[in-house]
Amino acid sequence: MIASLGRSCPDCTGGQEAAVASHPWLAMISTASGGKWAPKCGGALIDSQHVLTAAHCLVDGGTSPAEVGVRLGEHDLRTSDEAVSLDYNVDRLLPHPGYNPSTHEGDLAVLTLAQRVQFRSNIQPSGLPTTAGSDAEYVGKMATVAGWGALAGVLPAPSRIL
Template sequence: MLYPHAWLLCLAVLGLAQAWSTKHDVSPEQQEELMSIRWQLGYERWQRLCEKYKLNGEQQQPAVSTRIARGELAEPGMFPYQAGLLLQLRQGDGRQCGGSLISLEFVLTAAHCLLDAESANVYLGSNTYADEAASAQVFEVQQPQFKVYPGYPGFGGYHDLALIRLPRPARPSVYVQPIALALEFMQPPLLEGQLVSSSGWGALGDDDELTYVDVAVLEQDIYICNFLPGLVSTRRHICTDGRNGRGGCQGDSGGPLVYQWRNISYLIGVTAFGSTTGCELGAPTVYTRVASYLDWILGETGMVVDVASHESNSQQSTKCN
């Protein structure tokens, strides 16, 4: 296995590994192994990857919770599955997160959003955050209705998924509709460069208005240059490009990553973490891959996926025009 310490290779390529390893207690033996791995994998390849995606010559550290940076304002009803969460923490503070309505009774969000939370106000049906206008539906939810994925370790972005059960079913309308869940084996593969959409209540501009951004899926190699080991895997995560200052930054986790396919919106990811270096610097954003947790979601919610609908959509996508 060549990758146990591959996340340091970018620093090694740029000549910074020695200083970093001193600060983070990497042993001389590990440092020697890093240099060996670097040459095995090819100096030019790693240099090209690292120079392309590293920012200001610094290793990108993950920061749980992200907001949409440089997004466009959403039209009313454009994202009827979008949920806004205002969480009350045990110590008296508040926390803002996003979520996705996946049935009339359940909202899917990030597990780290619910850490130390004793209650949540869930807002549906409005593009203005925490709005209680005519189109909005507001739910007060207590901690016993939170369900965190059992494998979540309590920190970081691994298995970062949770459910919130609403105290009563949401009322479907033009502004409130559940989103379809993606099935891994039925959706087209997410190739590098595939455009997907992320939405939330943005860090740049007016924080009260819902924004969205189209971002490109990144290849797996880029994770190694930008994040710590063990936090990102292709099986459990989707990573999107943050270059040109578009994508995630700190403050609004748990929101949806959506793939539009044959005029149907599929929830493919839940915002997990981005970079501490700032919204406009171009760091990738990492999302929990929803399809990898579908069995758990269906088991907890009692939802039934319309496989026939998925299959019909798949058959349509393969027809020649």
């Protein structure tokens, strides 16, 4: 689960700052509005040209590919000297066909990047399962939530640090 910026996520607070490059698959999804770009959601790089994110990040505003950007390798949004990040244009948005904005059922989307990602130490795809299995494989297992969310309590603005 990756919580989107700007939305309340009480289950996603109480974290700690991640080490630089500790989540090399994490993508920052930004959208353009009125000529200004702003971080909106998180996502996961799943291969050299695709990012998995939440459909509500794209559909709830009628966003087009030209209004969506992906940053990979980011850590601290306040500075540019702690990690080398790369920005990518989006060629195609593919929200889940069963996405329901009222219930958030099917709240998944895949972004196709306009160019292939060149992997490096701080930019790598997520380790998705490669074989079919049952949900029972994951019951009782530890999961990690990563993103630019609140570190403690309810903050007026999301953290600028991963």
